[in-house]
Amino acid sequence: MMNKILKFTIAALALWAMGCSSYIDAPKDSQIIGQASPISLEFDKTTIITADYFISPSLIDSVVVPASLSAALSQDREEVVLSGSLDNPLDVMTFWVDGYGYDILLKKSNQQEVTITFDPEGKQYETVQLKGEMNNWNPAAAPFTKEEGVWKTTMLVNEGVYQYILMLDGKETPDPANPNTVSNGMGGTNSVLTVGDVEAEKPMLETYDHSEPVVYLKTPAIENTIVFWENYQLETRYKDNILSFEIPANAQSMERSHIRAWTYENGRLSNDVLIPLSYGKVIRDTEELTRHDNHNWNMYFVLIDRFKDGNPANTRKVDDPQIHPKANYYGGDFAGITQTIQSGYFKDIGVNTLWLSPITQNPEDAYGLWDKGGVTTTFSGYHGYWPVSSSKVDDRFGTEEEFRELLDVAHQNGMNVILDYVANHVHELHPVYQRNPDWATELYLPDGRLNTELWDEQRLTTWFDTFMPTLDFSREEVIETMTDSALYWVKDFxxxxxxxxATKHIQLEFWRTLTRKIKDSVTVPTGRQIFQIGETYGSRELIASYINSGMLDAQFDFSLYDAGLNTFGQGNSFEGLETQLQESFNYYGYHNLMGYISGNHDKTRFITLTSGEVSWSEDGKLAGWTREIEDPQAFAYDRLSMFHVFNQTIPGIPVTYQGDEYGQPGANDPDNRRWMEFEEDELSSLELRNRSVYSTLTDLRNTEMTLTYGDFRFHTVTENTLAYSRAYFEEQVIAAFNKSDQQQVVEVLLRNEFDYSNLEAQFGNDFVIEDGVLKVTLPSNSFEILIL
Structure with a gap:
């Protein structure tokens, strides 16, 4: 419990709190599904698509915005254009819809005009370009012009830290005028650009106490704090540094609703606060959460064909001698997954959400070619990403009835199932392409180049391979057809x-249309929420552009994965990881639903890179085809556990690739797609130990409210040590790391107003508390989690 000497008592707080709960003026059925995502304003003008937020935009009566902004509501009510800039970092706009007001948070633009120059020092270049996180690694988006012998480019960039390189006549090089560099994870370096004062101190907003219907928050910036229940701003009161508000009586009839809050001070935004409610009462125990609480998800990626063969009768390889066995079907299926759920394996390792690889029919023949060393082979479609149908289940995985059984068994065991859906492209045998070849983008560019794998330069048109046409989502008929196809899966299953x-390769209108159809056809009539998470490699600005109330709920945070890979895997400084995590908070919020991965089927296994069986600079695919990748060194298992600790203790949804719970080795595709191993006699002592540690971690994640809804505060950040804490009311979790090659004492300046007498270390490391400082003794490559 918090120290009551330092803390106001509830009785004292009640003297100035607002008293009994009262109703706010809200409709029985909200026009907004879920919590409206904040609107981050653009530099000058911001266009809001009203259907992103409201079920029936035609019912909008008017909008009210802060005095520093002007708002133009289109005649058809489908758009609102905001002009101007906010006076403060945060404010609120109100939509009046069918007689009721809905409040949405506004965030001030933090874009700045940045000029980058390059002095060739007498050397001659035809073209100078920049590619980096600020322009989605697309050199065509930042051409330089030459003035008096010096090249320069100017762009609008959000405050933050960006990696980039220059392109000198097409050759990549770090910026010679910028001494700040960081490893690119592939044996080279990127230049680092810092825009704005990223080191400026941010105000802290903390949960403090509650005595229903009153909730108390603590912050030095109480007068600037904005609090919402669902999508309605609440009246607040404050005294000293304690703010109070009442939970509306409306919440008492809702199984789940939420409180959200933000504040600012000296022009800097705070963290956000998220408090779940059950029938109007603050949830304090994870036992009250259900599988429908997305923040409580712990996700596990199953590559179906390589997981478990539960029904050998449907195992059928592609009969082609050109296919190497590693590139053919192994036999994993729905029955194998269902059996694994029933065996209790997923419960034992603590995951509650399965992400299944695509299940639609793939071609019967071999396609593609590897001839770059080691072997020459074609490939089967065992992975599921070459659809020849968007609605037929691949019979090698099982029947529709077996898939329905899998879903039923998962739900009976408190688990969620999400399906990998491929919309960007189809196989050339897919009826959509066969009947409508003009629905594909052009395979050749106007300059004659093949338009394949140009991921950034031709982001919305590039093909993955010559037999996989990318669909042209600038065409309305393509959007309608493919959104209907996706809708089928959530309506019928x-x-x-x-x-x-491949989210970033599809226009935003597709995602808007799909989400609108899901709301209209599934969520509104049945109340069933459909969670959507995307795959985008690119800048945070690009990734965030797909996330709002009218599109996706989240995406995978590959920038933070890369930072974690470089930090825990290569030994880069924790200071870089801190910077990258803070950047993610800035873009996605402190209570985001982003996916934080241990790895995936497109990457060399973390443990193999860390151990050195595959070097950071070599081609991981080539490595897998040219030699046997051996078991990792012992220290790499410790490093993998540290990476799991990080993913399981930061905000967001931890996502584990099958086999990473114990440390399955592997180079890149297809060596990273080995058969799963479950039995103790299949695993080494190190693998068994890692799986045990992983299970302990997930148990903590699943049972501690702090690790789901707690705030986040960095305490100690050095090259080799890291410590941070998360707190939810009087509960707190502290995570500490030592990645050096020798024992370290990690010192943590503790938060005030907590009684630490019951602090417990979960992994047995020694600690003491002296004068408000926690000192944790950690061996090399180890961690500790302490719980209050």
């Missing part, structure tokens, strides 16, 4: 959501 492949 009790799926809990989608993982969307």
């Amino acid at each position: 009790e799926l809990d959501g989608f993982r969307h492949d």
Whole structure:
């Protein structure tokens, strides 16, 4: 419990709190599904698509905005254009819809004009370009012009830290005028650009106490704090540094609703606060959460064909001698997953949400070619990403009835299932392409180049391979056809959501249309929420552009994965990881639903890179085809556990690739797609130990409210040591790391107003508390989690 000497008593607080709960003026059925995502303003003008937020935009009566902004509501009510800039970092706009007001948070633009120059020092270049996180690694988006012998480019960039390189006549090089560099994870370096004062101190907003219907928050910036219940701003009162508000009586009739809050001070935004409610009462125990609480998800990626063969009768390889066995079907299926759920394996390792690889029919023949060393081979479609149908289940995985059984068994065991859906492209045998070849983008560019794998330069048109046409989502008929196809899966099957492949390669209108159809056809009539998470490699600005109330709920945070890989894997400084995590908070919020991965089927296994069986600079695919990748060194298992600790203790949804719970080795595709191993006699002592540690971690994640809804505060950040804490009311969790090659004492300056007499270390490391400082003794490559 918090120290009551330092803390106001509830009785004292009640003297100035607002008293009994009262109703706010809100409709029985909200026009907004879920919590409206904040609107981050653009530099000058911001266009809001009203259907992103409201079920029936035609019912909008008017909008009210802060005095520093002007708002133009289109005649058809489908758009609002905001002009101007906020006076403060945060404010609120109100939509009046069918007689009721809905409040949405506004965030001030933090874009700045940045000029980068390059002095060739007498050397001659035809073209100078920049590619980096600020322009989605697309050199065509930042051409330089030459003035008096010096090249320069100017762009609008959000405050933050960005990696980039220059392109000198097409050759990549770090910026010679910028001494700040960081490892690119592939044996080279990127330049680092810092825009704005990223080191400026941010105000802290903390949960403090509650005595229903009153909730108390603590912050030094109480007068600037904005609090919402659902999508309605609440009246607040404050005294000293304690703010109070009442939970509306409306919440008492709702199984789940939420309180959200933000504040600012000296022009800097705070963290956000998220408090779940059950029938109007603050949830304090994870036992009160259900599988429908997305923040409580712990996700596990199953590559179906390589997981478990539960029904050998449907195992059928592609009969082609050109296919190497590693590139053919192994036999994993729905029955194998269902059996694994029933065996209790997923419960034992603490995951509650399965992400399944695509299940639609793939071609019967071999396609593609590897001839770059080691072997020459074609490939089968065992992975599921070459659809020849968007609605037929691949018979090698099982029948529709077996898939429905899988879903039923998962739900009976408190688990969610989301399906990997491929919309961006189809196989050339897919009827959509066969009947409508003009629905594909052009395979050749106007300059004659093949338009394949140009991921950033031709982001919305590039093909993955010559036999996989990319669909042209600038065409309305393509959007309608493919959104209807996706809708089929959540209407006809009790799926809990989608993982969307190749998200950034599809226009935003597709995602808006799909989400609108899901709301209209599934959520509104049945109340069933469909979670959508996307796959986008690119800048945080690009990734965030797909996330709002009218599109995706989240995406995978590959920038933070790369930072974690470089930090825990290569030994880069924890200071870089701190910077990258703070950047993610800035873009996605402190209570985001982003996916934080241990790895995936497109990457060399973390443990193999860390151990050195595959070097950071070599081609991981080539490595897998040219030699046997051996078991990792012992220290790499410790490093993998540290990476799991990080993913399981930061905000967001931890996502584990099958086999990473114990440390399955592997180079890149297909060596990273080995058969799963479950039995103790299949695993080494190190693998068994890692799986045990992983299970302990997930148990903590699943049972501690702090690790789901707690705030986040960095305490100690050095090259080799890291410590941070998360707190939810009087509960607190502290995570500490030592990645050096020798024992370290990690010192943590503790938060005030907590009684630490019952602090417990979960992994047995020694600690003491002296004068408000926690000192944790950690061996090399180890961690500790302490719980209050």
